[in-house]
Amino acid sequence: MHLKNVYIKNIRQANEEDRLAIFVGSGVSKSSDTDYISLPSWNDLIDELKSELAITENLDYLKLAQLHYLEFGEQKYNKTLKKYFPEDIAPSSLHRTILKLNPHVIITTNWDCIIENAIEQEGHLYDTICTDNDLVKSTSHNKFIKIHGDFKNHNIVFKEDDYINYSRNFPLIENYIKSIFSTHTVLFLGYSYNDINLKHITKWIQSHSKSVPPMYLVSFLTDKSQESYLRNHGITTLVVDSENYSINDIKSLKGRSALTQSFLTSIINDDSAAFTHDDQEVISFFYDRLKHLKQQNSVSHNQIKRAITNCGLLYDTDGLGVFELFKSNGTLTTDYSETIRIIHEKFLNILIPLERSSPEEKEEFYRKNPKFNDIFFILSLANIKGVALPDEHHLGKTRYFVNYKIDSSESLELKDREHISFSKCECESNDFVKLLSSESYESYRDGEYELAFKKNSEIILACKRHRIYSVLLIALFNKNSILWKLKHSLFSDQESKFEKEFEVDLQDEFFKFPRAEIKKNQVLYDFLSLNSVHQKAYECSKKILELTNTVKMIRAGGVSFNNNADEPASTHTNLLMFALKNHIMIDHYAPYNAVMRDFVKISILRQSVKNIVKLNQYEIYSAIQFYSSKELKSELSTFFKRKDSTQPYLEISDEHTQWIISTILPKFTDLLIQDRSLRNNYETGFENCVRILALIDLSETIISKVISEFSRLIYSPSTTIGIYEAINDFLAHQHSLFNRDIDTDILIAVLNTLIDKITFKKAHAWDHHAILRGSISNLYGYIQVAKGKYTDVERIRRLLSELKTYPPEEQRNFSRSLLYSVFNISNSTVKNMIKRFILRIISKQNSKEINNWEFELWSIAAGFKDFKLDSIMKFNSYLEEFRDGRIFSSQLYTLKELTKHLIDNKKINELEDVDKELQHLIDCYERRPNRSLI
Incomplete structure (x- = not known):
């Protein structure tokens, strides 16, 4: 790297x-000169003093100023100098560029007010320091220090006494400047080699500090002797010429100001590599901008684009x-920089011949350029498969330099799969911080929040000690996530233990x-603060609306073109794996979850005009992880029925189907069986997994595996209504969508599991509720459709024996359901056993409770009892308590359905009057304001 660029890099x-x-x-102040106002040079001031003193010989500047002060007094002295410095002179673009650089400290020997005016006009946060008292009162981090005072404070430093008494008049400022020279890199602007102030500064440095950080002086002419003199005082001269800045006239004041401004702009824009044709510097430029991302396990697309600037991404069908x-002549962007784009062209000029070289030549180049290897490694962390090359003969197809650090999309999917399989990911890194991060995250996912908090605290300390800022930022965010679980989760028992732990103000820490x-x-902060997540949510909402309208248009016969159709899928994968x-423990933040759901919606919408909608593994994971069971059921409803030929099918590749069947579904089953606590989220995961499988055309072998998992879970104590309903829907969709023949032996095995659970007193309330409310009714229906016969006499005998111990009401309920x-x-033998049991219950009915009447009507409808006219009198007697309208029971709706069924299907017309009265009672109830059920 050229030495000048090393110096610029240091600055x-x-x-x-x-x-x-x-x-x-003073040279910087001179940049504000106009045709009407011109600030003085040192010679102008000295000539004025000499003229008033009538002195012709050359005297020391300080002595000359001292003589003028002694001869004419303070008032005349100040008036003579002040007339050269109007207060209202406007700042130049050079002043604004200095402030744009936003250095920690700006120090001047000038007396004018130009920089103060620029600070006020541009709204920069600098405290102006002219006296020691100003320094004491200063609260701003950034300071503008006028070490030679100014006219407003009547403390300008110019004459001999001022320099002699400086330590007494400005003790705090002097010590502060000493500290600046001891700790800061110093850049001198607007000083010539012969500037009297520069000479005094160098002497001051020499007398006050023996070891200082680098100091640089910007000059426009080469003077070896003067440069040696300054170097002896620790100041390196940077000769800024016109060659690299396209400025021809460096002799004029305007030209020198423009050169200085261009020099500062190159520092702001990090353009130093644009001023060389050295390939190593171009590679270093890219590496320096990306190297901080090596700390992460995954990199977002936005991080790459923000680091490099003036760049973009093209998306391919493989998701990479x-x-x-x-x-320079390419896409216009808000961050447009000519010099940055020149560097881009130089980098492409490195890639073009390298792409055409032999494998041996490439290998040799990679070996000699470790920074080049690191650049493509960092790009691989964002799943970027290459760098686009100029399109010479590949019209319509992107030609790119292949990222040799990245695997194929298939291999990447396989590697990513361990992170989205709802199982523990083993961290093989030797990096202590990465290992801790993995352990903390796994503890968090397993619900071991106290252990996760402990390990995360260790991460924070380690990152602060080693200054690993990106990982520190994530750990601070994760601290809040873990504390939220510990303190605010309904099922947390750690609230009191952690009540004194305060959440991090991420913005303050950042x-x-x-x-x-x-x-x-x-970019990382924007993600963790959810700023970019909200922005992505807005973009997704717009995309969903756009796709909804597009689908309507296409179905109406229109045509649509989208050159960026693959961007959502690629962005989805990137953001998901990034977290x-x-x-990053972001799973309980609603905006992030909503964005992940939106990406699934976009994928379904985008493909819905086709006959087949395919979900990739990342969309499958998001559907399982980020949807509630109810939300996913609604999302997938478009696949439920075959209305017409335009109805899409849901499809998942055989590989991904096998992944779900062999890994995800058994994992959720195991987790549910092992962890019966209410705080787990495994129930939703299991249900969503089953709802997706329900809509896929599965083979008999796979269905057998699925139902085997159902049987395992049903026999456990971990079943819920939601699980039963998901299983019920699975059976319904497999039948209605694909007419799938399921081996009745497998279905009967599940039924036997359910029966045994009741028989051996292992059924809990949710099991009873599911059986009695029909939440598993499709299991029997599928067996019946498949013409299966239940023949297990001994199992039914044990079941009936157990049910005999139940209260009469529960016996009636189980009779009507299971x-x-x-x-x-069943075959005739089992039927006779069940019939005898039900008839025994019917024969024992004496109560006038509504459940008895309901059961009696059901037994008539089911054919277990004949209708008798005296039943009508019983019903009339029962309905008496509801006729005045003061009370109502929801079971009247059930009685109405039963009487309607008996009239329509059994032709029992004698019940018509009862049916009408039931309808009347229901109508009266529904017309009542603020009705409630009793």
């Missing part, structure tokens, strides 16, 4: 680390991106980072 780094001080000389570097780290980690691989369902699919 830039010092500024990024908040260690840059800029000394501003191609990195595009914008050239802005305590060094300036350079704030810049590098801005998972970096162990027993009647089994009755309809």
